[in-house]
Amino acid sequence: MNSPAAPRPLALVTGASSGIGYELAFLFALNGYDLVATGRSEKTETAATELARHGTDVIPVRADLARADGVEAVWRAVEKTGRPLDAAVLNAGRSIGGAFLDTDLDDELSLIELNVTSVVHLAKHVARHMAANGKGRILITSSLSATLPTPYETVYGPSRAFTRMFALGLREELKEHGVSVTTLMPGATDSDFHARAGMNNTDFGPGMKKNSRMDVARQGFLAMMGGKAEVVGGDAATRRTALSHRFLPESFKAARHARAAKPRP
Ligand SMILES: NC(=O)c1ccc[n+]([C@@H]2O[C@H](COP(=O)([O-])OP(=O)(O)OC[C@H]3O[C@@H](n4cnc5c(N)ncnc54)[C@H](OP(=O)(O)O)[C@@H]3O)[C@@H](O)[C@H]2O)c1
Numbered sequence: 463m464n465s466p467a468a469p470r471p472l473a474l475v476t477g478a479s480s481g482i483g484y485e486l487a488f489l490f491a492l493n494g495y496d497l498v499a500t501g502r503s504e505k506t507e508t509a510a511t512e513l514a515r516h517g518t519d520v521i522p523v524r525a526d527l528a529r530a531d532g533v534e535a536v537w538r539a540v541e542k543t544g545r546p547l548d549a550a551v552l553n554a555g556r557s558i559g560g561a562f563l564d565t566d567l568d569d570e571l572s573l574i575e576l577n578v579t580s581v582v583h584l585a586k587h588v589a590r591h592m593a594a595n596g597k598g599r600i601l602i603t604s605s606l607s608a609t610l611p612t613p614y615e616t617v618y619g620p621s622r623a624f625t626r627m628f629a630l631g632l633r634e635e636l637k638e639h640g641v642s643v644t645t646l647m648p649g650a651t652d653s654d655f656h657a658r659a660g661m662n663n664t665d666f667g668p669g670m671k672k673n674s675r676m677d678v679a680r681q682g683f684l685a686m687m688g689g690k691a692e693v694v695g696g697d698a699a700t701r702r703t704a705l706s707h708r709f710l711p712e713s714f715k716a717a718r719h720a721r722a723a724k725p726r727p
């Protein structure tokens with residue numbers, strides 16, 4: 463008599479409807495995970511249908527993570543499976559380009575809700591759930607922007623600096639509970655990210671050579687599976703930049719970022 467098949471592991475990926483998050487969800491699907499895959503737009507369902515072609519069960523959840531009820535809706539979808547969550551990728555995020563004097567305050571406060579508050583909110587559920595199970599892997603997307611001041615995206619960089627230090631702190635706390643936390647720090651990556659941030663009129667526009675989102679996702683996935691603390695997402699030049707940021711003065715990095723991110727007249 464055949465023994466019953468081992469249950470498939472379950473992963474949650476936020477921001478799975480496009481970009482780096484979609485590629486991460488794809489890697490989970492290839493590796494035999496079922497998915498709770500979230501996004502905000504109608505692309506969420508399309509992405510879920512594509513991912514399901516790889517023989518994985520995908521639960522799409524459309525929710526605005528800049529709102530507490532959106533975060534709760536995502537967590538309810540996980541709980542509704544009645545299954546242990548083996549991996550969670552807290553990846554949804556965005557930037558806003560432009561001069562701080564011109565950018566919209568409500569938009570920036572909403573960015574903080576998404577990039578900072580929702581990460582803490584969702585991590586609270588995920589961490590308690592995984593600690594109670596004595597196992598789990600968490601990947602939190604930060605950015606190379608966490609390692610410098612980011613003028614003309616002045617709110618974005620600090621939001622990712624929060625994410626990075628939050629992830630590193632949580633990693634230390636959750637160690638003794640059998641849960642690993644990994645931080646992904648991509649450099650500029652080919653996704654909708656900069657266009658959505660209104661940065662096409664800067665060096666981050668369509669002409670810029672960017673890292674492949676597939677490569678960045680693979681680096682994040684492997685680092686998470688290997689229980690690593692942190693990984694830079696991108697090519698050798700991106701890794702060299704990350705290394706140089708440890709030694710360069712903040713004022714130098716700020717001036718360099720301003721030249722690249724300042725909208726052209
Ligand atoms: N691309 C880069 O250069 C770069 C560099 C460093 C770090 N990162 C980080 O990587 C992460 C993923 O970005 P990406 O490059 O893959 O960008 P992307 O292609 O624009 O994808 C962003 C994802 O986040 C979701 N999202 C955005 N706002 C949301 C909201 N209010 N509620 C729920 N979901 C929301 C989007 O959903 P919908 O598409 O359905 O709206 C999408 O799935 C972000 O956290 C970003 O900070 C990106």
